[in-house]
Every structure is written in C-alpha cells, then in structure tokens.
Amino acid sequence: MKACHVPLMAALAWAGWLAAAPSGQEPAKKDQARAAAPAKEYVGSDTCAGCHDEIHTNFRKNAHILLETNKRRGWEGKACESCHGPGSVHAETTSADDILSPKKMTPAAIDQMCLACHKNQQTQVGRIQSGHARNSVACTSCHNVHKTGEEASARQFRRPAGVNRNCQGCHMDVWASFQKPHRHPLPEGAMSCTGCHNPHASFLNRNMRLTSGQQPGCFQCHSNKRGPFVFEHAPVRNEPCTICHEPHGSANPRMMIRHEVANLCLECHSNIQSPPRATTAGGVAIATHDLRQPRWRNCTACHQKVHGSNVNGALLR
Numbered sequence: 001m002k003a004c005h006v007p008l009m010a011a012l013a014w015a016g017w018l019a020a021a022p023s024g025q026e027p028a029k030k031d032q033a034r035a036a037a038p039a040k041e042y043v044g045s046d047t048c049a050g051c052h053d054e055i056h057t058n059f060r061k062n063a064h065i066l067l068e069t070n071k072r073r074g075w076e077g078k079a080c081e082s083c084h085g086p087g088s089v090h091a092e093t094t095s096a097d098d099i100l101s102p103k104k105m106t107p108a109a110i111d112q113m114c115l116a117c118h119k120n121q122q123t124q125v126g127r128i129q130s131g132h133a134r135n136s137v138a139c140t141s142c143h144n145v146h147k148t149g150e151e152a153s154a155r156q157f158r159r160p161a162g163v164n165r166n167c168q169g170c171h172m173d174v175w176a177s178f179q180k181p182h183r184h185p186l187p188e189g190a191m192s193c194t195g196c197h198n199p200h201a202s203f204l205n206r207n208m209r210l211t212s213g214q215q216p217g218c219f220q221c222h223s224n225k226r227g228p229f230v231f232e233h234a235p236v237r238n239e240p241c242t243i244c245h246e247p248h249g250s251a252n253p254r255m256m257i258r259h260e261v262a263n264l265c266l267e268c269h270s271n272i273q274s275p276p277r278a279t280t281a282g283g284v285a286i287a288t289h290d291l292r293q294p295r296w297r298n299c300t301a302c303h304q305k306v307h308g309s310n311v312n313g314a315l316l317r
C-alpha cells in the first residue's frame with residue numbers, strides 16, 4: 001500500500017466543511033435549530049467507545065487507526081470524528097439526527113468526504129468524472145470502514161480473487177464472459193479486473209488502466225506487442241487491441257472477435273464493401289491469394305507477425 005500523506009491543513013479545511021455540512025432539515029427550521037442548538041464540538045473517540053464498543057474495538061484493525069495514533073495527521077485521539085464530524089451533541093442526545101451518518105448521505109457527498117483526505121493519491125486521478133461516480137457508485141460501495149475479517153477493505157482487496165468478487169457483484173454479465181473457454185485467468189484468481197481497469201478512474205475510456213508511460217494497460221503484461229516495429233501493422237498501432245480481441249473472453253481461440261481469423265483479416269483486406277466497416281481499411285491482398293483454396297485462407301500461417309515485424313513489410317516473419 002502506498003503512503004497517504006494528509007497534511008494538517010487539509011484536515012482543518014475538512015473540519016470547516018463539516019461545520020457547514022447540511023443536517024438534512026428544512027432550511028428555515030435549520031436556521032432556528034442552529035440558533036437554539038449548542039455548537040457541536042469534538043469529544044474524542046473514547047467517548048464514542050462508551051456506547052459503540054464493538055465498532056470502536058474493530059476499528060483498531062482498520063487502516064484508519066493511523067488517524068487516531070499519528071500526531072501529524074491532526075486527528076489524534078478523535079479519529080471517529082474525522083468522518084462523522086464533531087459528536088458532542090450526539091453523545092448527549094444519542095439521536096441519529098445529530099451525527100453525520102454516511103449511510104444517509106448521497107454518493108456524491110460520501111465521495112467528497114473520503115476524497116478530503118484521499119484526493120492526492122495516484123489511484124484517484126479524475127475520480128469525480130468516472131463512470132462509477134456518475135452512476136452513484138460511492139467509495140463505500142466497494143470499501144467498508146467498519147467490517148472485519150475477509151470483508152474488511154484492507155483484506156478484501158489483498159488477493160485478486162477478492163477484487164473479482166467485489167466487481168462481479170455488480171458486473172455479472174462481465175463475469176459471465178470470463179467463463180468462456182478463451183480468456184484471462186481471472187476465475188483461477190491469478191489476475192483481477194484491476195489488471196486492466198482502475199476502479200477509481202482514468203483518462204482513458206472505460207476506466208482503462210494506464211501503465212507508467214501513459215500507455216494503455218495491455219502493454220503492462222504484453223509489452224512484446226508494443227513496438228515500435230520497423231513495419232507496423234496499422235490497426236495494432238492506431239486502434240485499441242479490442243478491434244481484433246475480446247478482452248473479457250471469447251469462444252474463439254486467442255480471444256479473437258471472429259471465429260475464422262481469415263474473416264477478420266478480410267473485413268479490412270478486401271475490395272468488397274461489407275458492413276460494419278463500410279470501406280476497405282487495409283490494402284487488398286495480392287492476386288496470388290486465391291481465396292477459393294483453403295491454404296490461402298490460413299492468413300496467420302504465413303503472416304505470422306500480425307502485431308508488427310522488424311524484418312518483413314508483409315509481416316511474414
């Protein structure tokens with residue numbers, strides 16, 4: 001896990017945000033209530049422990065215990081209130097209305113709350129714009145703060161199988177695709193969705209993970225396909241790999257999008273205009289290619305370097 005540096009200033013700014021946070025009441029009533037109600041103050045986690053013993057005990061195993069123990073983060077001794085806001089009034093009244101409760105907050109507000117401390121992490125780049133954020137999938141849909149054991153957020157994502165279990169809960173159709181005969185080894189738990197996607201966000205479509213050189217994530221593991229090659233195959237260079245491969249798995253060998261590789265090649269390398277590609281995108285194969293003979297239909301038997309070649313312009317070797 002990467003270190004999270006939360007400057008004291010950010011913590012203080014967050015405290016200011018909390019003070020101004022809406023309590024869910026009508027505006028007019030709220031003003032009256034604010035005038036009458038005593039100001040909320042921080043009381044410290046030990047006070048919370050008096051009534052929320054189990055949660056307090058479990059919290060010792062949570063990564064956020066660092067807030068409780070680390071002086072530099074500005075929440076020493078009052079970690080509970082770093083998320084739930086000042087609790088003096090609630091500790092008196094024990095009313096659920098007097099404490100910030102993420103259970104009742106909108107997904108956007110939850111994201112704001114968590115990002116007050118986590119914004120500066122690399123994983124969070126562009127988070128607010130991601131497909132998850134736009135579709136009301138809050139931080140707490142995937143991370144839980146108070147659960148323990150296998151469900152604790154620090155543990156559940158430690159192994160690929162745990163990540164897959166989380167994603168599959170909402171993306172059952174994608175998981176079904178990984179049951180096809182030709183696919184990445186996700187069901188075996190050797191790899192996870194986050195090998196290719198950043199669940200938080202990305203500058204690429206579909207939350208695709210970037211590798212260090214701002215390259216799409218496939219190259220992280222298949223760097224031999226990256227090039228540069230002396231003789232590029234235009235679609236490998238200019239299109240996403242998915243123009244030929246099915247990333248979530250396929251019934252076709254090598255996860256190809258077509259059962260016969262020749263049909264895929266001929267979608268671009270023929271002078272017949274056929275949908276879905278209305279025009280011929282690649283050069284036409286030379287006249288020696290007699291496609292009535294099966295031998296010529298096994299394109300990759302000769303054009304072995306279909307991802308690019310350093311020695312042969314026709315991608316033969």
Ligand code: HEC
Nearest residue numbers: 047048050051080081084087090091094095096099100101
């Ligand atoms: C004197 C006992 C008492 C103390 C001290 C106390 N609570 Fe509570 N808390 C309760 C009770 C009782 C409930 C359940 C209220 C309900 O369901 O109406 C509750 C509920 C909550 C909830 C859930 C609200 C919801 O929407 O269901 C949160 C969050 C919470 N407390 C946080 C805290 C924090 C943080 C502290 C320390 C600052 C704290 N509590 C201190 C008694 C206490």
Ligand code: HEC
Nearest residue numbers: 045048052055056059064079080083102103140144145146
């Ligand atoms: C990192 C933020 C964070 C911290 C720190 C934190 N909580 Fe929570 N708390 C949450 C979230 C988020 C929820 C909503 C339920 C969930 O997602 O687990 C919650 C829910 C609760 C609830 C309601 C539980 C229920 O199921 O009704 C109580 C009570 C509570 N917290 C008390 C505490 C106490 C006591 C502490 C300190 C020991 C604490 N919280 C520290 C984020 C936090």
Ligand code: HEC
Nearest residue numbers: 002111114115118121123132137138139142157163194199
């Ligand atoms: C769709 C599920 C999902 C959502 C939503 C989500 N996360 Fe994560 N998060 C993960 C997974 C999975 C990991 C494990 C890292 C990995 O496998 O790349 C992770 C890792 C992390 C880490 C530890 C890794 C690091 O960068 O140090 C932090 C901190 C974190 N998430 C915070 C957040 C915050 C804050 C939000 C809300 C703004 C959020 N997450 C929303 C799934 C999610």
Ligand code: HEC
Nearest residue numbers: 002003004063064066067082113114117139140143153154
């Ligand atoms: C007051 C600052 C603060 C807030 C608010 C906060 N966090 Fe954290 N978070 C931390 C710190 C500090 C760590 C420990 C980082 C480390 O170990 O280097 C941490 C660690 C984490 C981790 C990694 C460990 C793990 O359990 O997997 C996740 C995930 C995480 N936080 C999610 C959240 C979520 C979700 C929220 C909102 C409900 C949230 N955080 C709110 C400060 C905060």
Ligand code: HEC
Nearest residue numbers: 130131132135137141166167169170193194197199206207
């Ligand atoms: C709580 C439910 C939920 C969980 C858990 C979840 N997702 Fe999502 N995800 C959604 C929703 C809703 C959308 C938006 C609708 C859609 O495109 O299907 C979405 C969209 C996506 C997208 C497309 C994003 C875009 O911008 O088009 C990707 C990729 C994705 N999720 C990956 C993941 C991964 C990886 C995980 C596990 C770490 C995960 N999801 C966990 C609900 C979830």
Ligand code: HEC
Nearest residue numbers: 164167168171174175184192193195196197206242247248
């Ligand atoms: C080998 C890399 C890879 C893995 C592993 C992977 N994906 Fe994807 N995923 C992609 C690519 C590439 C796209 C973009 C497809 C496109 O744009 O046509 C995508 C698209 C998506 C989308 C957008 C909608 C769709 O179906 O096209 C969702 C949602 C999604 N993935 C979820 C997941 C989940 C959940 C997992 C884990 C069970 C997962 N992905 C594993 C590469 C991967």
Ligand code: HEC
Nearest residue numbers: 182183184185195196217218220221241245247253254255
């Ligand atoms: C985290 C590492 C990783 C990433 C990222 C990754 N792959 Fe793979 N890929 C593998 C592994 C491991 C295998 C070997 C699987 C096996 O032999 O069962 C593989 C195999 C393949 C195969 C051959 C399948 C077969 O049936 O022989 C294709 C095609 C493929 N990957 C395409 C892609 C594409 C396209 C992407 C990006 C969308 C991608 N991979 C991203 C690890 C990865």
Ligand code: HEC
Nearest residue numbers: 218219222225235236240241243244245254261300306307
């Ligand atoms: C023009 C179509 C096309 C594009 C684009 C393409 N591939 Fe392939 N790929 C193929 C074909 C055809 C095969 C099968 C070759 C064979 O049967 O010998 C293959 C096989 C593979 C294999 C398994 C065999 C091997 O060489 O390791 C991997 C891995 C792979 N491709 C990854 C990728 C990646 C990553 C990308 C994106 C950079 C990509 N492919 C783009 C057509 C394509």
Ligand code: HEC
Nearest residue numbers: 233234235264265268281282283299300303306313314315
């Ligand atoms: C998405 C369209 C597309 C697909 C699918 C595709 N190609 Fe290409 N191919 C191209 C383009 C575009 C060029 C560059 C043509 C040019 O520069 O005139 C090219 C170039 C070539 C060349 C180099 C010869 C030349 O004209 O420069 C060969 C050989 C080739 N492709 C073979 C294949 C084979 C074999 C397959 C199937 C595995 C295949 N292609 C699939 C678009 C495609």
Ligand code: HEC
Nearest residue numbers: 262265266269283284285286295296297298299302313314
């Ligand atoms: C028996 C081996 C063989 C098979 C099978 C084969 N080709 Fe070729 N292909 C060649 C040779 C040899 C050349 C000529 C290379 C040269 O003259 O530089 C060539 C040339 C080409 C070219 C033009 C290359 C250029 O430099 O202009 C394209 C495009 C092409 N083939 C596509 C295909 C497609 C698509 C298939 C499958 C339907 C296929 N080939 C099957 C051997 C084969």
